[in-house]
Amino acid sequence: MTQWDVLVAGGGNAALCAAIAARRAGCSVLVLEKAPKFYRGGNTRHTRNMRCAHDAATGTLTGPYTGDEFMEDLLRVTGGNTDEALSRMMIARSYDMLDWIQEQGVRFQPSLGGTLSLGRTNSFFLGGGRSMLNALYRTAEGLGVVVRYEHEITGVEIEGHRFRAATVRHQDGESRIEAQTFIAASGGFQADIDWLKEGWGERAENFLIRGTPYNKGSLTRALIDSGVQQIGDAAQCHAVAIDARAPKYDGGIITRLDCVVFGIVVNKNAERFYDEGEDIWPKRYAIWGRLVAAQPEQIAYIVFDAPNLEKFMPSLFPPVEADSIAGLAGKLSLDPAALADTVDAFNNAVVGGRPFDHTEPDGNRTQGLPIDKTNWAQRIETPPFYAYPVRPGITFTYLGVRVDAHARMVMADGAVSENMFAAGEIMAGNVLGQGYAAGIGMTIGAVFGRLAGEEAAAHVA
Template identity: 65%
Template sequence: MSEISEIRTDVLVIGGGNAALCAAISARRKGAEVLVVEAAPKFYRGGNTRHTRNLRCAHDQGNEILTGPYPEDEFHDDLMRVTGGQTDPDLARFTIAQSKELWDWMTEAGVRFQKPLGGTLNLGRTNAFFLGGGRAMLNALYDTAENLGVQIRYDSAATELDIEDGAFRSALIDTPEGPLRVHSRAVVAAAGGFEANIDWLREYWGDRAENFLIRGTPYNRGSLLRQLLDAGMQPVGDPTQCHAVAIDARAPQFDGGIVTRLDCIIFGIVLNNDCKRFYDEGEDFWPKRYAIWGRLVADQPDQIAYIVFDDKAIGRFMPSVFPAIEAPTLRELAEKLELDPAKFEATVQGFNAAVVDGTFNTDELDDCRTEGLEPPKSHWARRIDTPPYYAYPVRPGITFTYLGTRVNREARILTNDGRPSANIYAAGEIMAGNVLGKGYLAGIGMTIGAVFGRVAGEGAARHVRN
C-alpha cells in the first residue's frame, strides 16, 4: 500500500468540464484557494463539454450573434413542453433567470461566440454557439482558471469521500504519483453522470444497454455520484431517463462526439429492422425533439433503426462523419442495409401515398404532412421518390444520465432527511435531473452546468470565508 500524501485547500472541485470550471473560476474570483481534480488525462479533459456546440440563454434583445430576443417565459414554455412538466418548478425558473447572465460571464472568461449554424437547428435566436466548438470553449475556461491561480490535477479520480453528518471532510484521490488525501472546507461535485458505466446502465435497461453507444467520454462512470448517494445524499431523477440521440451505428462505443449525431430525420422516415416506422419524424422543430430519438431507437428490436431519404435532402443537414449508404433503387438500398426488400419498398411506397403536398419550409411547422398514416408525419413530409436513395443506420447515443443528487438554489446537495449539506455543492450533469425530469432542449445541459457551477463556486467560497 502506497503511503498517502496529504494536502489542504479551501475548495475542492471534482470534475473537469463546463460546470467544474465555472465553479472553480467563481470560487477563485471570490478569494478561495481552489483545486480541480479531473479523472481524465489532459487530452481528454472536460467530459461531455468537449463535444458540445452551444448553450441556451434567455435574453431581452438580440446582439451581433443572437438574432432576436428570447424571453424567460418562452424559455420556460419550451422547457415545460420537452419535460412534460417533470421538473422542479423553482429550480427551473431559477436556472432560466440566471441564464441571462451567461453571455457576459462567458465572454469575460474568454469564451468567443460565432454566428449560428443553419439547416434544421433553428437556434439562431435562442442559443449562443461557441467559436471553435466545445473544446475551444473549454480551453478558454481552463486558461482563465489557471491565470487566476486555480490548481489543476489530471488523471486524478476521487475514490473515497469522507463525509460526516452531511459535512465533507476530505477526499482520497488516486493520482499518478500515488494516493492523495485532500482536505478542504468545501467541495463541488461536478463529475458528470454514469453513462459510460455499461454495467450500471444494464441495471435499468437490461441487455439493451449492450447496444448503446456513448457519445462522450469513457471517464463518466458515475463513481462520484455513487459515493454521494451511498453517503446519504438525496437522489433525484429517473435512472432510465437520459439525453439520448440517434447516432450513426458505425460510431465507436465511446467518445464519437457530435460528428456522429444525425440531424436528417425530419427529411425522411425512420424504419426499424422489420421495416416499420415507429414515430412521427416531423412532430416538432428538431432542437425540441432530437433528444427523444435515442430512447425511441432503444425500444426497437436489436436497438437499431435506419433513416431513409432521397436526393432532395442532400445538402440540407450536417452529415455524419461516416458517408450515407447509397443506392440507385429502394430495393438495392434495402439489400445493402440487409433488410427485407419487399417490406422496405412497401413501407416507403405507403408513406409516399399518404403524403399531402404543401409548401416545404424547415423554418416553420409547415403544411407538408401525411394523411391516413399511423404513425403520421405531421410536418416536412415529402415523397421519397428521387434517386439516388440514402440511409444511415442509427443506434442510441447516450450523452448523459439524469439520475443525480437533489440540490437547492444555492447548489447545496440535500441529504436524505431533506437538510442542505453543510459544505457539499453540485453542478452540471450530476444534478441536471433537478431541472430535466425527462426530455431535452438543445443547449440546456450547458446552461444548467454554467448556472449551477457559478452558484456552487460562489457558495463554496462564501462558506470558506464564514
C-alpha cells in the same frame, strides 16, 4: 497545501465555472479531473452551444428569447417533470451568463445553418466546445486555480452534513485531500454500461456513448452511499440517434444525424414507428435515442432521397446509397419487399403541397397511415436513395444528487449540507426529469457551476 478552501471534482464546463467563481472570490481552489489532460472536460469537448434567456438580439443571436419562453420550452420537453422553482431560478440567472462567460475568455459566433433552427435561442462557441473549454482553463489557471489530471475521487468523508475530505486515486497511489468546501461537477455515469443496464436492461449493450469512457459516475455512487439524496433513475438520460457506425465511446457531435425531418425512420422490420415531423429539431431531436432504444436490436434507419441529401449538416460517415429502394434495403440487410411497401404506403399518403420549410412546422403531412408524419412529409421517389443506420447515443445520465436553490446538496434525511455543492450533469436531473432541448446541458453546467463557486466562497468567508 494540506487543506484547500474549495475542492472541485470534474474538469468540464460546470467544474471550471465553479472554480473560476470561487477563485475570483479569493479562495484557494483545487480541481481534480479523472481523465488525462487530452481528454479533459468530458462532454464539454463535444458541445457547440448553450441556451440562455435574453431580451433582445445580439451580435450572434437573431432575436429575443425570454425567460418565459425558455420555461415553456423546458416544460414541454420534460413533460413537466422538473423542479419548476429551481428551473425558473436557473433561467433567471442565465440572462447574465452570456456576458459572464465571455468575461472568462469564451467567444461566440453566429449560429450555424442547416436544420438547427437555433439562431434566436442558442449561442454558439467560436471554435466549438474544445475552444470554449480551453478558454476556461486558461482563465482558471491564470487566476491561480490548481488542476490535477488523472485524479479520481473514490470516496468522501462526511460528518453529519459536512464534507471533511476526499479519498483520491492517482498514478502515485492514493491520498486524502481535505477542503473547507466541496463541489461535485464530475459528469454522469453514461460510460458505465452495467449501471445503464440497471435502467435499460440488456438493451444497453447496444448503446453508443457519445463522450469519453471516463464518465462512470464513481463520485455519484460515493455521494449517494454516503447519505446524499438521489434524484432521478438510471433510465433517464439525454439520448439521441447517432450513426450506428460510430465508435463505442467519444464519437462526439460529428456522429449525430439531423436529417430525420427529411425522410422516414424504419426499424429492422422496415416499419415506421414514430412521427418524424412532430416538432422542430431543437425541441425534438433528443427523443430519437430513446425511440430507437425501444426497437428490435436497438437499430433503425433514416431513409430519404436525392433532393434532400445536401439540406442538412453531414455526419462523419457517408450515407448508404442505392439506385432503388430494393437495392437500398439489400445494403441495409432489410427485407426489400417490406421496405418498398413502407415507402410506397408513405408516398401514397402524402398530402399538402405547401412550400417545404424545415425551420418551422409546415403542415405538409401524411393522412391515413397508422402513424402519420405531421410535418415535412415529402414523397421519397427521386433516386439515388439514401439511408443512415442509427443507434441510441447516450450523452449524459440524469440520475444524480438533489440540490437546493443555492446549489447545496440535499441529504437523504432532507437536511441541506453546509459545505457540499453540485453542478452540471451530476445534478441535471433536478432540471431534466426527462427529455432535452438543445443547449440546456451547458446552461445547467454554467449557471449552477458559477452559483456553486460563489456559494462555496461565501461559506469559506
